[in-house]
Amino acid sequence: MRARKITFAALVVAAGLSLTACQEDDGPLGQPDQSSASASAESTSGGGSDSGGSDQDGGKGSAAPDEVSTSGGTGGGSDAKAGQCTTDELEVTAVNTFIDGDPDGSIAVALKNGGGSDCVISGFAGVDLKTNAGTISATRKGKADAPYTLKNGKEIDFYVSYPLNKTGGSGVSITGLVVTPPNQTKSVTLDWPGESSLPAGDGGNGDQVLVGPVGSAGQGGSGN
Numbered sequence: 001m002r003a004r005k006i007t008f009a010a011l012v013v014a015a016g017l018s019l020t021a022c023q024e025d026d027g028p029l030g031q032p033d034q035s036s037a038s039a040s041a042e043s044t045s046g047g048g049s050d051s052g053g054s055d056q057d058g059g060k061g062s063a064a065p066d067e068v069s070t071s072g073g074t075g076g077g078s079d080a081k082a083g084q085c086t087t088d089e090l091e092v093t094a095v096n097t098f099i100d101g102d103p104d105g106s107i108a109v110a111l112k113n114g115g116g117s118d119c120v121i122s123g124f125a126g127v128d129l130k131t132n133a134g135t136i137s138a139t140r141k142g143k144a145d146a147p148y149t150l151k152n153g154k155e156i157d158f159y160v161s162y163p164l165n166k167t168g169g170s171g172v173s174i175t176g177l178v179v180t181p182p183n184q185t186k187s188v189t190l191d192w193p194g195e196s197s198l199p200a201g202d203g204g205n206g207d208q209v210l211v212g213p214v215g216s217a218g219q220g221g222s223g224n
Contacts, residue, residue, distance in 0.1 A: 094177055138210060
C-alpha cells in the first residue's frame with residue numbers, strides 16, 4: 001500500500017513537471033509570432049519608403065512635365081524671355097499711303113525687328129512732324145492691343161493721318177518725321193514721305209495729326 005502511494009506521488013510530480021514544461025514551451029512559441037508580426041510591419045514600412053521616395057519615382061514624375069514644358073514650349077519660352085523692343089534694334093521706315101479721293105493724308109510707319117532676337121512691343125509710338133512753323137506732335141487715336149512678340153526679321157506697322165492742304169496756298173511745309181518707338185526715349189528722324197504741307201491755320205493741326213497704335217496700319221488713313 002505504501003509502495004502504491006509512493007508510485008502515485010511520483011506520477012503526480014511527473015505530471016506537474018510535464019505541465020510546467022508545456023507552459024514554458026507555449027511562451028516561446030507565442031513570442032516568435034509577435035516578433036514575426038513586428039518584423040513584417042517593419043518590412044512593409046521600409047518597402048513603402050523605398051518605392052515611393054522623391055529621389056526616384058517622385059522625382060522623375062515631377063521632372064517630366066518640366067522637361068516637356070521647357071523643350072516643347074519654344075514659342076512660349078521665347079515670349080516669356082523676350083524683352084521690350086528698343087530703338088536700337090528696330091529699323092524704322094515710312095511710306096505714303098494716301099490715295100486720291102481720301103479725305104485726309106496718311107502714311108504708314110513700319111518697325112522691323114533687326115536686333116537678332118524676338119522682342120515685345122505694344123502701345124503707341126511718339127510721332128512729331130517737323131515743319132517750318134515748328135514741331136507738331138500727333139494725337140493718339142484708337143486702343144492699344146495686348147503686348148505683341150515681334151519675331152526677329154518681322155515688322156509691325158502703324159498709321160499716321162494728317163489734314164490735307166486744300167487752301168491753294170503754301171500752307172505749313174512738313175520737313176521731317178520724328179518717330180519714338182513705344183516705351184522708348186530714343187528717337188529716329190526720317191524724311192517725310194507724305195504730302196508736302198498742312199493747311200495754314202491757328203496752330204491747331206496737332207489735333208488733326210493722328211497716330212494709331214502699333215499694328216493699326218490698314219485700318220484706314222483716317223484712323224477709323
